[in-house]
Amino acid sequence: MANDKNTPNKKPKFSPYWIYGLILAIFLAINLFSGGMSATTGSPTTPAQFFEYLRNGDVENVQIVNKREAKVFLTDAAAQLEVHKNSVKQQLLPMAGKSPNYQFEFGDLQNFENNLSETVRENELTTSINYETEQNVWGDFLLTLLPFVLIIGVWIFIMRRMSSGAGGGAGGQIFNIGKSKAKLFDQNTEVKTTFKDVAGLEGAKEEVQEIVDFLKHPEKYTSLGGKIPKGALLVGQPGTGKTLLAKAVAGEAKVPFFSLSGSDFVEMFVGVGASRVRDLFKQAKEKSPSIIFIDEIDAIGRARGKNAMSGSNDERENTLNQLLTEMDGFGTNTNVIVLAATNRADILDKALMRAGRFDRQIFVDLPDVRERKEIFEVHLRPLKKAKGLDLDFLSKQTPGFSGADIANVCNEAALIAARKGNKSVEKQDFLDAVDRIVGGLEKKNKIITPSEKRAVAFHEAGHATVSWMLEHAAPLVKVTIVPRGQSLGAAWYLPEERLIVRPNQMLDEMCAALGGRAAEKVIFNQISTGALSDLEKVTKQARAMVTIYGLSEKVGNLTYYDSSGQSEYGFTKPYSEQTAELIDKEISDIIEKQYQRAIELLTNNKEKLTELAEVLLDKEVIFKDNLEKIFGKRPFDKNVSEDTNEEE
């Protein structure tokens, strides 16, 4: 039964380790070979012993090798003696020559020769002495050979590496480097992803489904004179499911599907990218109707000629030009549709987006509450979840999460539940997973002094207090002073999902962000470095207000934002020195005003702030309820009943 699993006779695959093995084998062979040819080593002995043997007349011949070593050959009679029974016996092979019985190093040659000739003369011996220079022929041969072996080995290795994966099939040749690296999915390869696995994204799904339909029933559309679109671009933030959507197309379309990433075109050799594009389209046309999917197309599709300073872009530009040519080149009847995904449509070359190439842009947005619920449903399918798990609650707790984040939350929750030894994944596990993904891992044993802890508590209490008191600041969910990731404390808010933002909403948010530092100032009358990330956030926001959204009265209704991305690498500012000064002044004015506002708020509510900080120091984690106990119900919360009271 053991060997009914007969593995087919596969040719052993080439591996770079073979070269090492080969070299090692050569070494061994040479050593054995030269060793076997003439056993040139005798038993070790000492000079004193040797002279004793010599005086006894046992020695027939002394061979002085390389002026360093003496090899001793005994007379046939002496070799039979009991004293010499441990010495090397003569070889039986006649061709191997005689091997020495003893050998030793004598140190100084002159001295040894004198002693030797004196002993010979004194005892009237017939011992002969001869000199020899021994060369390690094989060693020398090997040394001359080694560099060649190495060079050839390395060369073969590089060749294999370069051509591996290119084109497939007849791999192993350098000529394959220009072949496309696309992975092909067709009837034979099973893709399990279907549109069912893609939650939400109704609009995008519909458009993509239509593309599949174009390919399957082109007559339906062309009979009325319409042209089938050549390409569609999926645009959206990372993790929103663009690749997933494309995979679903592959799973559903039942036509050959070539999948590759923009960076697969790029290689250090000039001309490779363009030839890969050519090859890809050739293959796709041969198998038409078919779909080509290029993920992260921005790797090659970035606008051309932006940094003229470095010539390094030529290769990418050639690749892009080739892509444009190919997309133009195939007629409406070729039945090849190009799908591409990017999260930066703004930096793509305009030529790519014009009609006739990527005619359609499909926006894949971050999911809203309802879509998040659906995504949770998809990813909860494989989990053993607790009964009555409230998905509405979970999707409300994860604003701004992408599909990938939600998939991650579900997985983390399962791991956390397993660590706790639970039988099923419970609500608290999901909340912990959300915390962990937002804030990093809790570091309960981080060393932190009591006075630092106090400062952190007041800082976080400051944020909480200010955001509680301002109408447009995001309502608080939870505050903790357990160190987590890089930060010493953290607060969780439930931001409203807004499509347009008004200046006073931005200002309220900035004020709340400055509440931490303001609290330190109000309570301890000194500030600390703990507010770095708050300051960063606030500064960016203020700069955006002034230079992007045109929300500053003094600077006016201007924007210096360039959606085409053409000025990204520019060294000149699009405004004068005076304006630059004005912008800087406005930014610091906005921030300073909000800081003063936070200070005033906190000074007026010093007792409540202190009370909150004490509770925080005591409990380490506090929730909305604790704040309500101190401050009373938050007057601005309209839909209080919906998303609170769930957390205990």
Ligand code: ADP
């Ligand atoms: P993108 O290509 O947009 O960066 P991906 O498609 O690679 O993102 O998404 C990563 C993972 O996130 C997917 O494998 C999937 O598990 C999950 N995901 C993202 N969006 C969705 C969605 N709408 N429905 C279900 N799962 C999703």
Ligand code: ZN
């Ligand atoms: Zn802070």
